[in-house]
Amino acid sequence: MGKNKNVTFNDIAEYTHFSKTTISRYFNNPDSLTLENQQIIADALEKLGYKENKVARILANGKTEFIGVIVPDLYHHYYSEILDQILATYETYGYKFLVFIGNEHEETERRYIEELMAYKIEGLIILSHTIPSKELADLNIPVVTIEREDEFVSSVNTDNYAGGHDAAILLADHGCDVLLHINSNSCKGTPSYGRVQGFTDVCRDKGLYHEVFLRNLGVDYTATYPALVSIMDEIENKYPGHRKGIFASNDNVANIILNILVRKYGTLPDSYQIIGFDNSPISREAVFPITTIAQKIDVLANEAVSILVAEMNERKKRRPVLSQQPVHKTIPPVLICRETTEGHNCFIENKRSH
Amino acid sequence: MGKNKNVTFNDIAEYTHFSKTTISRYFNNPDSLTLENQQIIADALEKLGYKENKVARILANGKTEFIGVIVPDLYHHYYSEILDQILATYETYGYKFLVFIGNEHEETERRYIEELMAYKIEGLIILSHTIPSKELADLNIPVVTIEREDEFVSSVNTDNYAGGHDAAILLADHGCDVLLHINSNSCKGTPSYGRVQGFTDVCRDKGLYHEVFLRNLGVDYTATYPALVSIMDEIENKYPGHRKGIFASNDNVANIILNILVRKYGTLPDSYQIIGFDNSPISREAVFPITTIAQKIDVLANEAVSILVAEMNERKKRRPVLSQQPVHKTIPPVLICRETTEGHNCFIENKRSH
């Protein structure tokens, strides 16, 4: 497996005059050895410079302790932060993660999944949106998705509806008489569309004046900026003299809106309140820190792994693998108040000390 | 290794009346079989639903095709973007990556490395700063570090000196008569200290008035902000009426400085020019897009993997592993001009289409 012959259980066995079995037991069930013998073996391991070989162990007992992860990219802070939290669960469960970046390319992701299966992953976490959950379910290993279509597999999702709801309530509470939501026109069908519904439902229920802008916002900053310039023009013309509450689809959009206003007025005018979504770094670092709705990324990640581990453990017990019902968990978001709305009645949460 | 008996070479062999060996050859050296027989086996694989098992292959041939990666965190865009690029090299080299987040905790990272060694990784990429390169060299597998202490192992680093140099030149060219550099007081000994030296060397050589502020800038936004408020106070008092060129240690610092000024003056005054470092998203998304010096992250990552692959290939040839000399590669940074310096004489590079 490397260069010069590795030290194996055999070598330790010969050296200590025990059998391989006993050496194996030293690792997997040390209490079954006398303390003295444990010491003898420990010394031998040290002396011969033994390094454990988990690949051989896998072949023998079938447990790879691998979990596959497919993430669309790590460019967006949301994904990298989730991955960060997922990887951190190694400390809790001991599973190792084989990570692939899918770039939302379906065939590529399918290849990655095949490779992962060849390495006998025990479970799979999917963040990308391409492969239908039906197909994932057919892999016959536990699968958990995060914030994506999840009909046939277990999943963890943010309560986007509550997010939209809370945003509308906050804006209304802060005296806005015009409530606006700006989002991409391609958001239908994604979990995040719940935000739009939460927002409009509240407005309708409470009889609040509102308008939803579903537009093509482009995919990067340079495309989004001009798109928002024109939307803001529209808003300024349509609602002069009003106190406008804007709920943006995400913090990037909120930040651009803020920048447009600050560059125009030299400050954020009192006639605007802005709420973003994601609690991404930009929301904190913007020229005026942006009130935002945070997904509890740590909770999402931990729940995902936790559900996965539970299902993997089930597999190890039951022989006749009865296809278990998928479990779907919903995590409430958290409102984080900053300077783009005046602060009170917000739950402040410091997600991380960076 | 799973639930119901997996289909193995044995099953295929029985079904086709070939031997296991031939089945193996079908995968590893198909040309040595007749086309008809290839077809027969292909059909059998399909019929029986064979799934390859790379774990068994590893045990037999010793090649895991695993590369270990230890990254300090994925919270900082720099690290997640590097990891993104590293993972993308799967398409080129086929190596799989086992990723751990070290959090700059030395003992933890040591444990992670042990775990990685137990899984027989063929090479290791280190981004974290804790474990001395001497110790990494003793692992007896190829190791490549990125932007960290690298005396005893191969490495890839940004030419930080050139970065500091370019920043000073640009500020001087833009008519600044006071050149300022703001950095953390703990930057000595890190590769990034080269920026300070590049900056001061140019100033000294060209007789430009300059001052370097090495201060405790804290570790997060809330700590850095007040620290910079007081530094900016100092600067405003000390250099009134001057055109001040500020080279910040990174984009976050540059952005805070920008925010402080914009919140005070309603815009970025002509008396200031600002350059950041990293080309992180904030530099593009700031209220005035920030001129910055970009590390070529894609190049860093690709060179790192490339060097590692080369060294791993060497291992497979030579039996008497002669300890090869570490190779150190330096990547020049790229100046990206935006609105915090008036633009010309800059090389614009679009690193990614997000």
Next chain:
DNA sequence: TTGTACGCGTTATCAC
């Protein structure tokens, strides 16, 4: 408490 013998699924080394 310890040992024997075999299996895990593939590749490598010879033969033929």
Next chain:
DNA sequence: GTGATAACGCGTACAA
């Protein structure tokens, strides 16, 4: 072009 057979390093009945 194809096949036996022995590794690879460890786990696990079962036996003692």
